[in-house]
Amino acid sequence: MSSMSAVLQRIPGDGFTMFIDRIIDQIADAVVARVHRLLHQSAEPRIAPRWVDLEGAAQLMNTTKDAVRGMARARLFPVKKMGGRVMIDIRDLEKAFNENTAWM
Numbered sequence: 001m002s003s004m005s006a007v008l009q010r011i012p013g014d015g016f017t018m019f020i021d022r023i024i025d026q027i028a029d030a031v032v033a034r035v036h037r038l039l040h041q042s043a044e045p046r047i048a049p050r051w052v053d054l055e056g057a058a059q060l061m062n063t064t065k066d067a068v069r070g071m072a073r074a075r076l077f078p079v080k081k082m083g084g085r086v087m088i089d090i091r092d093l094e095k096a097f098n099e100n101t102a103w104m
Contacts, residue, residue, distance in 0.1 A: 051080075051087045060093065076100060 049056070054065040061068065068088075072079045077092040 048090075050090055052090060052093075054086050054088070057088045057093060060090070071096070 052060065054068050057068045058065045069086075071077065072086070072088070077088060077096040080087045080089075
């Protein structure tokens with residue numbers, strides 16, 4: 001006896017119809033849950049930060065905080081000090097990248 005036959009025999013009444021109804025209910029529940037999740041994800045505003053700290057700049061540039069600090073000291077881009085934190089405008093980072101392109 002196949003596993004499908006065994007499942008259908010354990011379901012009272014018209015086993016096949018009840019089995020299909022259960023499958024349809026499970027699929028419907030999964031679809032509702034996924035649609036709900038997608039609607040809530042798209043409802044959240046996606047705002048990119050304009051200012052980043054040294055760690056954020058290092059992540060963007062795939063380097064270390066010390067390397068970012070050295071670039072700032074070399075005046076590749078300006079920084080702002082706010083309450084003890086060093087903040088960098090992302091537009092200044094992009095400008096520094098565009099102006100300091102080297103061909104190899």
